[in-house]
Amino acid sequence: MESRKAKFIGETVLSGYAVVRQIPGAKMTSPIDPITADLWQVIAATDEVAIGVVETTLLLDQPIAITRDKDGLPVVWRRTSEARGDEIDPETIFDRLPVITGYGYIWTSFGNPPKELFPIPEYAEADRKNMSCGSIGLYVSAPRAVENFLDMGHFPYVHTDILGAEPHTEVKEYDVEVSEERDEVLATRCRFFQPRAALSATEGQEVEYVYRVPHPFCSVLYKSCPEDDSRRDVIAIFLQPMTEERCRAHLLQSMVDSTSTITDLRRFQQTIFGQDKPILENQYPKRLPLDPRSETPIRADKSAIAYRRWLSQKGITYGVIPMAS
């Protein structure tokens, strides 16, 4: 991945706020493991939070509130009595959670987050169309949603005539590695026959994918770009774990596409996720089981197996059913 050597340009990093691990008396319905607590967690698309107006959501079982100050910088805090749509003066909020913005989204943390978000260097390329494609609620754990994002075998069945079509169902051999240096799962040489891989595609083609899992609840996909053989479209999914069995999927597209409108590109991605939603919500158990004997993997699931092992080794317990020790 040559392009990953490009310099990472994040948007804004705010620091200097006290990091609060746990407010005494805060409701803790599920224990949050320390790894999860220290991660940056996505909570909202930056554009969708109005200046001086309260937006509310749930993160790791805890109600939080978001607004933006007069400079447009996000402010995030543990919600008390505020309601969605309330007007608020951000200057009056003192107990703030750490905040960072990146890839069009606002991220926060209940622990000691790293200085930066994981890199997606392509996002900074000037000629790309970058867009958030909406936030979709899913009654399933965040790791189940990540695993679905990594999976090609379901294309002909769930994304029929778009990302796949029967009878072209084969998942060819691909490579998976867990990079210790970057601490991420990387699947390369993933190939799949697609009738209409992207909005700009007009005929069926074998599409090549690269998948990264640079964060336990986020994944980035690089796929061959129908418009330019030398470049790759980037689609990322950032999962906001609301509870252990419920999440919001925030989508990012960073496309090389000179003809489609942003509305069309968004609609395409929303169609895809709308197709995944009913399948994901029929998965049981809703938390991702990490014991290898709980489900039946096949060769096509190499990336999912690597992802489950990686979560297990990291010690993530939120949204998963850990291996019985």
Add this chain to the structure above:
Amino acid sequence: MPLSLSDSTWYPIASAEDLPLRHVYQGQLLGRELAVWRADDGNVNVWENRCLHRGVRLSIGINEGGELKCQYHGWRYANRSAGCTYIPAHPADAPSRRIENKTYPVREAYGLIWSAANSDLPFAPFPGAESGDWFALRPMPVNAEPADVLTALAGLAPDDQPADVLPGMGLRLGEVTYFVQPVDANRSVIRGLLAKRPENEAAALRAHNETLTRLRDRLERAAARKPAPAALQPTFDKVSVELSTMPDIVIPRGNTMPVVVKRKWQTADGVVGFELAARDGHLPTFQPGAHIDVHLPNGLIRQYSITNGPGELMSYVIGVKQESASKGGSKVLVDTVREGDVLAISEPRNNFPLRRDATRTVLIAGGIGITPLLSMARFLDKSALPYELHYFTRAGEQVAFRDELGALHGKVFIHTGVPRSEIATSIATTLGDWSRAQHVYVCGPSAMLETVRVTAAAQGWPDEAIHFEYFKNDKVIDDSTAFDIELARSAMTLHVPSGKTILEVMRDAGLTVPSSCEQGACGTCLTGVMEGEVDHQDVYLNDSEKQSNTCMMTCVSRAKSARLVLDI
């Protein structure tokens, strides 16, 4: 009494009418979800509602008539056994491991579908069951404890005519027999039966429904006033270690099972059909193209392809060629085995897997070679996948399984009496030029196999698109090497000189080792390899099995390394 996950009682879980053609019904019993579906042969399946692959509910799957197809990745599970027969992500591989979903006992009776959490108790009709022409009322779901629901139902009886209590949370109240289906600790379904079909069905259904609605409202108000009992917590069985570790290849070893010859008939001039039935229950899952070893009364073992369609597991049907020249094998079956006899067969094994990801599938059969292709055609037929079946015989009287072929919906061409010189031209026209996702499967005499291979190759068909199965090994065996074998369990080291097989050397040393064809085609002498590199010369193991270097055929294969350690 609190509900128990291991309660063995049979309860009704659906009305028979809930299972129309090709539907999958979501049932519930004792905290568990069930996928309930009727196959085209009428058999009702009650399975754990969860695909073993990724845990997606099978009740949102597709009932293909003989197999259930998961919505998420298209895995197919066979009627009766719930065994996985096809994994579309790997279309060229037969699922060689025993992937089998959890099934629950089932009985269809008195207009209802009955099931139980386990098979500890046999199904027993409720008292008086045999005398009625039962008519099922509309089920009434109630959010209340099953025991409370039963008590409330009993309370509907007039004082002078108390309800008769029946086993299994049932009771009879005048003309209605009620059963409470314990869905969960705090959820129930009332299922009522009338002993005869009412004259005005709609009016009767409405009247009973109104009574039960009032009862439900009362029960749910009462339930809301008291603390709800904790829901049952069913667990999912773990898959075997063998299934959870990915790339291992497991080869079924020589387990045999008894079958009864249920039917023996002349299906064509020179071909005898045998229907081999399980002694009780059903036979194991098989995939199209699979064969079984039949252990013959004279000690020989012969391989025959299964002709069945998807989900047909009550018996296997094979076709046997009546060869006057055949010494001992088919001849014994044809001449001496009769209906009612018991034979031993192996579990099905598939060296001829059918891909179901083709845009065009061409099946070419010569003579008795129709048997595996008939099975393939039936699977493709059920899934409405396009195929052409070309069946070559010398004469019309030699066309076997005519009725079965007639029942297919695809393109079936029977070529009779085509002169040998014209067969190649006929095959060339049939095949046409190759394009992406086209596959040809051929089974028949070696001359025909060769013709198809050569013709297909000449017309641009790549090797991986031409599929065939060897019933004998025509390769020239190279027995020039010499090496040592260490027999791990017999604690013996032997030298195998050039010109002798491993099998012969072991027999010379006094070991009893099974074998049959002794040309690397039948699989009888399959042996585990613990160390060393095998020089495979058989046609039994497939490429991935050969590459696994964990097993070998000792009748023809040898060593590339100086030493082999065998699990004998």
